[in-house]
Amino acid sequence: MSTDVLDIGSVPAAWTRRHLLDVESLSAEEINIILDSAVTFKEVTANCAQKIPILAGRTAANLFFEPSTRTRTSFSLAARRLGADTIDFSSSGSSLSKGETFIDTAKNIEAMGIDVVIVRHRTPGTAHLLAQKLNCSVINAGDGPHEHPTQGLLDILSIRERLGHIKGLTVALVGDIAHSRTARSNIWGLKTLGAHVIVCGPSTLVSKRWEELGVEVAYDLDAILPRCDVLNLLRIQFERQTTRPFPSVREYALLYAMNRERLARAKRDILILAPGPINRGVEITPDVADGPHSAILEQVTNGLAVRMAVLWLILGGSS
Ligand code: CP
Numbered sequence: 659m660s661t662d663v664l665d666i667g668s669v670p671a672a673w674t675r676r677h678l679l680d681v682e683s684l685s686a687e688e689i690n691i692i693l694d695s696a697v698t699f700k701e702v703t704a705n706c707a708q709k710i711p712i713l714a715g716r717t718a719a720n721l722f723f724e725p726s727t728r729t730r731t732s733f734s735l736a737a738r739r740l741g742a743d744t745i746d747f748s749s750s751g752s753s754l755s756k757g758e759t760f761i762d763t764a765k766n767i768e769a770m771g772i773d774v775v776i777v778r779h780r781t782p783g784t785a786h787l788l789a790q791k792l793n794c795s796v797i798n799a800g801d802g803p804h805e806h807p808t809q810g811l812l813d814i815l816s817i818r819e820r821l822g823h824i825k826g827l828t829v830a831l832v833g834d835i836a837h838s839r840t841a842r843s844n845i846w847g848l849k850t851l852g853a854h855v856i857v858c859g860p861s862t863l864v865s866k867r868w869e870e871l872g873v874e875v876a877y878d879l880d881a882i883l884p885r886c887d888v889l890n891l892l893r894i895q896f897e898r899q900t901t902r903p904f905p906s907v908r909e910y911a912l913l914y915a916m917n918r919e920r921l922a923r924a925k926r927d928i929l930i931l932a933p934g935p936i937n938r939g940v941e942i943t944p945d946v947a948d949g950p951h952s953a954i955l956e957q958v959t960n961g962l963a964v965r966m967a968v969l970w971l972i973l974g975g976s977s
Pocket residue numbers: 725726727728729730800806809933934935
């Protein structure tokens with residue numbers, strides 16, 4: 659396939675950002691620019707399978723200080739599909755173990771001629787800090803429990819693709835809301851686009867104070883299920899917890915796992931999302947995860963499209 663910069667057009671004038679640090683600060687217009695650009699990239703690259711080398715000569719660096727399968731691979735592939743070079747930095751085996759600071763590490767990577775740093779770190783605010791300290795662009799790939807902007811955007815794109823719109827939908831985020839950066843990015847994006855958002859889970863993981871963000875708080879999944887157009891099932895993040903938030907995983911699954919019985923009581927066209935990694939049998943049963951209501955693997959493809967769009971918007975318009 660022959661593709662060049664003319665196929666994709668130029669970056670919309672309304673897009674002026676050098677960084678993507680959160681969804682909270684994005685306007686509805688900016689979110690729609692990202693989603694519409696992602697759709698265009700899916701179309702011109704045959705569902706993200708082919709190259710469109712509009713970022714040739716640019717270099718993207720992945721700086722991941724936490725584990726990742728989807729986000730890291732997806733950003734690397736997205737950059738390469740756009741013709742950019744990529745660097746993959748891992749904290750294990752790096753000179754951080756010799757006492758080099760995080761900022762010095764980032765500055766040294768930037769000094770190799772990097773145009774954009776994609777950072778994941780356990781500390782909230784890390785991407786914002788790097789945006790202040792570095793001259794290159796910065797994309798937040800997850801900062802502790804704060805935000806995971808491209809995950810929120812790919813979730814919203816997957817909803818829009820299947821259901822046609824966002825405004826007026828009821829979307830429930832179910833599970834470990836307390837520790838979920840995906841929840842926060844979904845909440846900001848969905849609310850900005852006019853959805854009604856419910857956060858649902860055990861009271862140890864869902865504080866009433868979430869209502870302050872303008873979302874509905876629920877503890878009984880079966881009570882809200884008939885109203886929901888979309889369920890986004892969030893993983894229980896045991897690695898971020900110091901105490902067990904419920905007596906057993908089995909009890910959690912009984913109350914909150916999406917299974918065949920609950921599916922039968924949901925809206926006929928309910929959409930099931932899960933950001934991954936999924937724990938089969940905990941937040942979702944295998945038959946639902948692999949069934950027709952699930953968009954789990956579409957989310958992964960849409961992740962590639964959203965990341966191509968974000969890299970292009972951030973780098974495509976500036977030299
Ligand atoms: N959804 C998500 O962020 O997955 P990874 O942790 O594998 O990147």
